[in-house]
Amino acid sequence: MSVSNLLENWSDFRHTHPVDDVPHNPYKWAMSIDLDACSGCNACSVACYAENNLPVVGKEKYSHGHSMHWMRIERYWDEDLGTEGGRDFPDQGAQFLPMMCQQCEAAPCETVCPVGATNHTPDGINSQIYNRCVGSRYCEANCPYKVRYFNWYDYPTTDNVWPAEMNQQLNPDVTVRGKGVMEKCTFCIQRVTVAKNNAKNEGRLVHDGDVQTACQQACPTSAITFGNLVDPESRVHKQWQAQQVELAKDEQAKDKEEGGSGLRGYRIFEELRPYPSVMYLERVRESAV
């Protein structure tokens, strides 16, 4: 790569959001998660494990904070409902938030990797290049969501990570990562690539529904919507539009109006301006009804 190429192109994507009136890639992969529909069942998390060859680290390592769930379900308790009765059952006010890499358009992780192992694809996914990663962990240090996961041990050579017969469901389209490498949700880029290839072979763009991420596929309540934000016919585009959520803003319509609006769409840590690609639909609070 020439120096002039380096100087011209290295951070182009950080200045042109794909929904501006500038020529851009026909794809911008985005997601929308309906927190009202999410029941915290963890099927998405398990599906992600299965699809992406995630190692099951075990209780001891998890308690040390060495978890590996690219898609994690966070449980919060709604204090308004009152949790004095205890926090044993979801009915007592549990709320669930599926959190994974937000594929930020201006990702704080991308600038700080010393070797350039994390970059931005033209179709809007924050890419992690495993074989380039030297494990400095600066990307996770700078991530406000802490959705990156480091291989603290060499899981492929560790026992009980994929116990017998589980190793037969490993996905051949996805590599396994050795120790010292950072990894995170990739919006199932292996599925996206297959869909794009098939579409290209047929001389068209990817239609909405051609590609589903593993988490979206497994979700029993269809809380997760994934698709091409640029495609006006896609469900995710319509949802973003209905909620008046825009990629390039740092405050959305929902929070702008005094006294609240009927809108439910927001993004997490928008004010830090990483421009995340995941929109959450706020849960309709029982206490508010």
Added chain:
Amino acid sequence: MKDIREDIAWAKINKDVLKSLENPRKLYWVILLIAIAMVGVAVGCEIYQYNTGMGVSYKNNTHVWGLYIATFIFWIGMSHSGTLLSAILHLMHADWRKPIYRFAEAMTTFSLMTAGLFVAVHLGRVWQIYYALPYPNGRMVWPNFQSPLLWDAMAIFTYLSSSILFLYVGMIPDLAICRDNMNPGWRKKLYTALSLGWEGTDRQWRNFRVTYLTIACFLIPLAVSVHSIVASDFAMSQQPGWHITSFPPYFVAGALYSGCAAIITLFIILRYVFKFEEYMTLPILKKIVRLTFAIAMVWTYLNLIEYASVWYGHEQAAKDVLIQKATGPYAPFWWMMNFLGSIVPLTLFFKRFQTHIPLLFAVSLLLNMGMWLERWMIVAPTFSHGYYPWTWDHDQWPSLIQWGIVFGSFGWFTLLFMVFCKVFPSVSMYEVKEMVYHRSQATKKLEATAKLAAAGLNAEKGGAH
């Protein structure tokens, strides 16, 4: 009291300093073995970590950095001592630095080497550390020049090579003295090779002076920029408690602080061990102590600025981190850091303590402990209490592996320094001679003026009669 006696014979200077290069006593070997054992502990820990994975350090997804980064910054900080003494004070014509800058420069070089090791230890895949270098590769990939860690790599590389050059070039006349005064053996061969045929002609001295000055002028902005870049590892990130503009000067002040305290420690040790009382005099110690006090106050000011800018700022997350530092699980260490960094140096204000050697030894060690704690308190609390509450981890402590490697790094530094002191002269002989010469000239001038004045007065008195 004078910084140095002006009537020391040059042959005596040679003799005293060269005496330090004689075969060491038994205690030297004992301490060297202890240092090697410490390094062994660190090497063992690193081998275990290398084979098993970074997880044995008990770092986790929230606390992705730990003592390795903190100690890395500590050692880089310590390296500013030499540059301060050799380069900055050289430009300021403070000749009291002359007997002490040699070992300070050595300290710089070895601190940088130790810091470099911590970069390697900290990486998850250290065997691919060369990815950070712009080497020609089949993928045509450059390292990421936007990353402060990469700036670190470039800056430290530059600083280390410049410091080694500075140390070596400054030593050439001394190495020639060693060469000329040694009995044949491995030492004589070594000094002959290293002194590059130095004969001490006028032309050589002129070239030497210009070269030394040039490297000194080059090294000063380098030193400031290196630690500013290390500070920007934090300042350029987005995390609460790190994203503070005053971090670069704060870190540089902390570095100078660390370095000066370490100079005091090593000053006292070398003065005692090699009986350098003539050269590492108490007035010079006093000056270093007062310099340390001044830098301590600058650091205290910048520290308070950091707290004030967070407290009176508008970012709630940063305020929460500050409150966590003072009241959370790291509170004892944070308060100790503030005490050691800001209160303990106040003892250096009082004249009677400024030459009290046992106290200064203890105080200098405490000051450095405070500085090490400061680095740790920058790294850990922000991770423990970041933006995202679900990821908070108030219960993470480094494992023995981390402590072992940090412990061993002090052994590594000691090892390098002790070998240096026995192979190279730790007091700059030619500069001490310069100092003595200038002082003797100044004294002669004073005496001459005094005589003239007395004679003039007598003449007047005589004339008046």
